[in-house]
Amino acid sequence: MPGTARRTTTAATLAAACLAVAATTAPAGARPPAAAADAFVTRDGTHLALQGDPFRFGGTNLYWLGLDENVGGVDYPTTYRIDDALKTARAMNAGVIRSHTLGTSLGCAKCIQPALGQYNDAAFASIDYAVSRSRALGLRLVVPLTDQWTYYSGGYTNITGWLGLEPKAFYTDARAIAAYKEYIAHVLNHVNPYTGLALKDDPTVMSWSLGNELNDMTTSWADQIGAYLHKLAPRQLVAAGRQQGVDAAALASAQVDIVDVHYYPSNAATEAADAKAITAKGKVYLAGEHGTTSVTAADALALADDPNVTGALSWSLFGHADDHGYVQHDDTFTLHHPGDTAAMRATVLAESAFALTVAGDRPRPAVAPTPPLVTSVSKSAGINQIAWRGTAGADGYRIERATAGADGPYTTVATGLSDNDAPYLDPATPATPAWYRVVALDRAGRPLATSPALATAPGQDSAADPLQSFILTSSHSDTLTTTPDGDGVRVAPAPRKTGQITWSRPGLTGFQADLATLDRSALPTVQTSADGVTWVNATPTPQRRGDHTLLTLDDLRATGHVRLDWKADAHPAPLTGATWRAATASPATGRPGAFQQTPAAGATGVDTRTPFTWTAAPGAAYYTLTVSKNADLSAPVLQATSIRGTTYAPAANLQPNTTYHYTVTAVNAAGATPAGNAPATFTTGDLVVDDFESYPTDSALATAYPRNTGGGAVTSTLDTAHADGTGHSLRAAYDHGAPGYAGIIRTLPTPQDWGGATALRLWARSDGSADQALTVQFVANGTYWETTVPLTDTTGTDLTIPLNSFKNPAWATPGTLDAGKVTQLSFYFNGQAATGTAWIDSVTATR
Incomplete structure (x- = not known):
């Protein structure tokens, strides 16, 4: 029963390799990027071309480039944020950016068209800058000119509302069509002062979209507006699509070059089928939006191998904030580079691999990294906390400190930090003037760029104003x-x-x-x-x-x-x-005050995943946590510092059935105060490996426990009628079929430490078929282990399986059992009958 994890791992490895070898300069003999910037992307039947070569691309949506809603109201984004996002997209190998607000801007005071017949050309400033920077960075643009939805940047319902019409009249009423054409002309005829080109004459704009997700579009309307666009901008392309599925009007219109389809969630099989259907009708296929939460490297590379797929754009990328960290957005598809979580990092790699693979050896300008900027060094109860503005494409950061002057010498305060670690507390804040700088690092830990130093001193806060806006001025x-x-x-x-x-x-x-x-x-x-x-x-x-x-x-x-x-x-x-x-507004006037920590002294049966908590200590800048198996706290198994809040969840679970000793200490510039009930001792209980209570639906369970595709069919569902007495059990209906075995595999969201356990305990129920048995398999530190137990009880019973009964399968690499890092749990169903049903519940690691 070989595992299937290898297939996904291979794809992820390919994705990482693709990203690692991303070229930033033109290959030998290639046309210089400057010449490419002056060339228009052209349509060649069902494909696109640039200077005679095939043009395929990956990329993303940066809908806010012209007008933003994410940083405290509707306003124009700063030039830093525009640059940073575009450079981040290039770091992910993007070739094309789709941006609604570069063309859709109606009905607000800062929009291009605040009211019917009125234009605010000051709104073009951020648009002009974004277009010029896209051109300089070798990026092409897809620009929707209106929107199905009434977002902050407006859409066609603004036009119909101004005219006193029903929304669908946008497609039929002569006044609405004339108003839309007038708006289109105003946008396309606008001359960008950075490039000297009218937007209709700029090759950077690959295509104008008739609108974002136009669900009620008709073929005759698409023909009319598409023809108008082709007349105004004969060297640029026209795209169109709807909210979901392939739009029939876009597919039928002779004036539409690119059919744009959106996917939530992303689905490689559906995308491939749509691409085949669209190219069969002679159109170019574009996945203009696909939700990023479900993109895998295997899916991305499969789409890259599909010649019907011209391009795919993720929804949606956000770059760094002007002060520190990232810009946040309130949907579930936000993407940050290099990734806030392991899952997001995998998505970034997958998207980057797709974009690099389809681009081939197409040359693009090299991108110089923007140095980070230390935006403030402020005090938290006298401790220096350093905030910095990030660098596009950086994988991490190193904070350095000097005490002799801005020229150094510098010592490392912390390294391997992410943008999410800002502002960062310096636990060794000196009692002297200090200078801080931040170094942006690549994936190999090599310096990309270094910030200027920002000076501070005891009792003082410092800040820098890069003047991207006047928000810091009075x-x-x-x-x-x-x-x-x-x-x-x-x-x-x-x-x-x-x-x-x-x-x-x-x-x-x-x-x-x-x-x-x-x-x-x-x-x-x-x-x-x-x-x-x-x-x-x-x-x-x-x-x-x-x-x-x-x-x-x-x-x-x-x-x-x-x-x-x-x-x-x-x-x-x-x-x-x-x-x-x-x-400073936050000096240390004395040591931190008294507080209490939890778990309480003498607690038993403590959940191995329960976070440590404590009450707030008055005057604390941060807390430290030390956890050990020894009463004197020597040889700690967990040590954390610079904790800002009053809770700490370890990255890995504590070992089950194990006694621990711990202390939480509050710290500020005046000294340290341990918790009033520290040190304390507690003992953990069993580790819940899976109790099947966290899956809201059968679909969620099946996603978490996919079948081994090399074996027979397994249908996994939640069952409340047959469980260990609480909640759900996993019900597995299986059919060995020709392979002779059937199983399901769970890749654990985070590795589990079973180190204090001697057995695996689970509740199981048989359907009563002859010789029914259950093979339990897990992966610990990369090595496979399994054992088989009979299933005979048709009412359900607890099974305790000693860990020393698990052996390496014959097909697996032999090893010594070290249960300190378990990453996968699988169940295989056996018996004389090819088909059957088994129930599993309450899997725990225990003594």
Whole structure:
């Protein structure tokens, strides 16, 4: 009974290999990327081509590039976030991005069309930047021009609403069609100041979509709007599709080049069938959205091998936030790179493998990593906590600290951190000034880019303003303009205009402005104020750094406000960033106060997966946890530090039927306080391997326990009538068939430690057939173990199976049993009869 895990592992390995060898430069003899950027993607029957070569692609949806809803209201995304997301997509080998808000923007104050006949061309700023950066990064765009749904960025119901029409009249009413055409023309004729091209003339836009998920589209309407688009933009393609399934109108319309189909959840078999049906009708197939939660490497590579599949785009990718961590979204299909969980990391690898495989050796521009940025070093009860803005494509980060100055030397505070670890507490916070920097690392742990250092001192908080928006300022004049500049921006008044920008923080102690000029006559005046009303000119220390000038104020007192004041100048000095220091809002005024920890001393039968908890200690910055099998806490089996909350769930379960000793300690800059009832001793109970109570449906159970595809059929269902007395059991109806065996395999969500157990106990019930038996198989530290027990009790009974009765199967690699890391549990059903039914419940590791 060989295991089936090898098949999935092979696919995952292929995916990882594909990602690891992703090329960032053009192969020898290839056309230079710049030439490709000026070439349009063309349709060749059921396929696409670029400069005469096949054009297949993977990619993702970044629906918010033109207008966002995810960071505190509807607003334009910052240039950093646009850049970061596009670079992240490139790190995943994307060739195409689909973005609703680059073309759909109706009915809101910040939309392109706030009301019928009214246009807000300021809304094109983020669109223009996103299109120009996509072009520079070698990415093509699919842009929907309206939407079935009434999201924040609007859709066709805005047009029908303005006209007093029912929604479906959008497809038939002459006024609605004329209004839509007018909107389309306004968008397509817009000239991008970064490229000098009208959007209709930019090869970056691979296709315009008639709309997102248009469920009521008619063939005649698709013909009319498609023809209009082809007339306006003859070198760009037209796409169309509906919410679910293949849209008949899109398939029938002679004006539609690409039929766009959406999948929730992703299903490789359905995608392949749809691709075959669409190409049979002479159209190009695109999976324009597929939910990422169910994508496997095997599925991705199977689709890559299917020539009918031109492209597939995941839903949906989000990049880094402007301050720290990732932008979060409120659906279940959010994707972050390299992945928040093991499952998400596997999805990222699968998506990346697909995109790399279908792209072949198509050259694209190399992507330089954007250095991380330390956005703040603030105090938590006197302990430094470091927040940083991430780097697209980074796999992890290293925090470094210096105490002699910004030039070092630096020592490592922590490494192998993820974006989700920000802000990070420095448990060894020095009682002296310190400088922190963050190094972005690749998958091999090699440095990609290093942030500038941010200084701090005892009793002070520090912060950096990259000026991506004015959110960190207290005021600014309307004369200031923001211009993208490499990885940052430049802020300055318009030529020959005055301007001001102000920051306000209680207890300011230091300030520094970074200006992109060496001409001191163009520098702004630095002013300070105690109350924000009366201002005095300050005398900053100027310092040259490359072609920039730094203006620094130190030892500020009785200051709560600082501002830069530009006089009118033909070439005002551009501000590229600012940093400040201020009295901390979270000092340590004494050691942490008293608190209590759980499990309680002397507790028995403690669940091996129960998290450690404790009450909040007043004044604590963080907590440490030490767990040991020894009363003096030596040789700890678990040691954790910098825990911010009042609970800690170990990554692996504690061993069953084992006595442990533990202590939780509260820490701040003034000292440490152990829990009032520490150290405490407790004993774990049996480890519940599976009690079948966590599966809400038969489908969920069958997904968790797929059959061994090399054997006969098994149908697994939940059964409440036949169980061990509580909840559900697993009911397995099997048919050995020709293979002569049938079984189901459970890959455990997280490895389990059975180290304190001597037996496996389970409840089982027989159907009474002759010689019915159950083979129990598990994988521990990569080695297979199994044993067979008879099933005779037709009412159900507990079976206790000693672990030393498990042996290596004849077909498996022999080994020594080490139950410290069990990753898989399988059941095989045997007997004289080829068909039968067996019940299993309450599987535990016990003594």
